[in-house]
Structures are given as C-alpha cells and as structure tokens.
Amino acid sequence: MTPAGTRLTPVTTPAEELVTSLAYNDAGLVCAVVQQFDTREVLMVAWMDAEALRRTLETGRGTYFSRSRREYWIKGETSGNTQRVIDVRRDCDGDTLLVLVDQTGVACHTGTRSCFDSAPAVRPAALRPAVEQA
C-alpha cells in the first residue's frame, strides 16, 4: 500500500492521529482549554477545527477558529501576547483538547492574565458565611 521509496516515512504522524481521532461537533469544532504549562493556570477557552489544530501542531503557535468571525486567528498575532504551545492532549471522549502553552503577557483581551480573572469567584451557599445567607 505504501509507494516505493517512502517506507521510512510514517504513514501517519502523532499530530494527524490526534486530528483524526477527535469527535468534532456539528460545526466541526472541539473545545480547547488553554493552560499555562508551569503554573497550571487556566488562561482561556477557545475552539479549534481540524485545520486550526493542524496549524497549531505544525507551527507551535496557538491557532483557533473564531465562531463569530468564522476565521482562523493566531493568539497574539495582533497583540503580541503570543502562545508557544508545549503540547496538546485530548480528553477521554475526544471532544475537548487541553493545550499547554507558555503565554507571553496577558491571555485575555480585557488585559488580565487569564480570561477568568475579570469577574469575582462565587462560592456555593454551603461554604458562604451565615451572614451572607441572611
């Protein structure tokens, strides 16, 4: 099945194996959770289609698909707050990726390090002091 002269080249790569293993949604997308590799801070969540994932794994730059603009975007391309991708892992059912990156500067367009920094954390009722539950 393999053409002569190419038998030293893998039939598929780990990157392509990952791309083809995923359970994309009806829009052809998987959810990508982006985490700083050393501090383990969750920086942002974005979406990738197969091509965005291929570009990410080829270039090492976090590349996503914008659902609203319907176009690819490379993190930091305009802001300079780039993401060097360390590795990409799929979850057990293949509809989510965990992208470990080294984030330059801030990850959020609002200017905070993480997209989860801009609003207060809400604790469950059982953990709140009684005075707050009056």
Next chain:
Amino acid sequence: MTPAGTRLTPVTTPAEELVTSLAYNDAGLVCAVVQQFDTREVLMVAWMDAEALRRTLETGRGTYFSRSRREYWIKGETSGNTQRVIDVRRDCDGDTLLVLVDQTGVACHTGTRSCFDSAPAVRPAALRPAVEQA
C-alpha cells in the same frame, strides 16, 4: 421597588447574578472547565445550563447537564468520586465557567485522575526531535 420587610435581604445573590450574567449557547448551555483547586490539574470539561449551575452553587456538588442523555447528573453520585465545589468563575465573555473543586478519587469514567490522562500528549513539530520528523 423592594417590598416592605425584605430590605435586609439582597435583591439578588452572587449565585443568581452569575447565573443571569452568562451567555448560554443555543442549547442553553455553557462550557464548564473543572480544575482541582490545589494542584490546578484540569480534571474534565462538562456542560451546565442555568439550573445545573444553580444546583451546583446551592449544594456545593458539581452538577452538570448531559447533552446526550438530556438530564442532570451529579459528579460521583454513582461512582462515589464526588466533587466538592470550592468556587465558580466566569470568563470574560460569559460562555465558559471555571469550576474549582476538591475531587475525591478519579474524575474520569475511564479510571484516570483526569479525563486528559488517557491519550499521549502531542508536541508541535517545531519541538519534536528531528528523527521523529523524518
């Protein structure tokens, strides 16, 4: 506007403020990234509608909405691998939640601690040794 006798009760709670602030998708859901609060390991990604979020914030138990079964499920209710919710944070555009939990046992139904533990991590081509790129 506030009825007499209730003015010491907040008009709304932090929990309800969070519930009503979110940008739910067409199916009424937001993505929930679940992270172990101390190790910062990303354990799983699931989905919540407004009611699942309310239940989570009322009970302190991670409660999600199953898109395939179209029903609520409480993490660990059958397996015993429960999640005590520490707090919930929304992202900048309100379509994703970060749920910090204390996970008992394993988070993944496959038996691994995290849903991202079951497949090998794939590194970008630029980071792979040359021998792998032959």
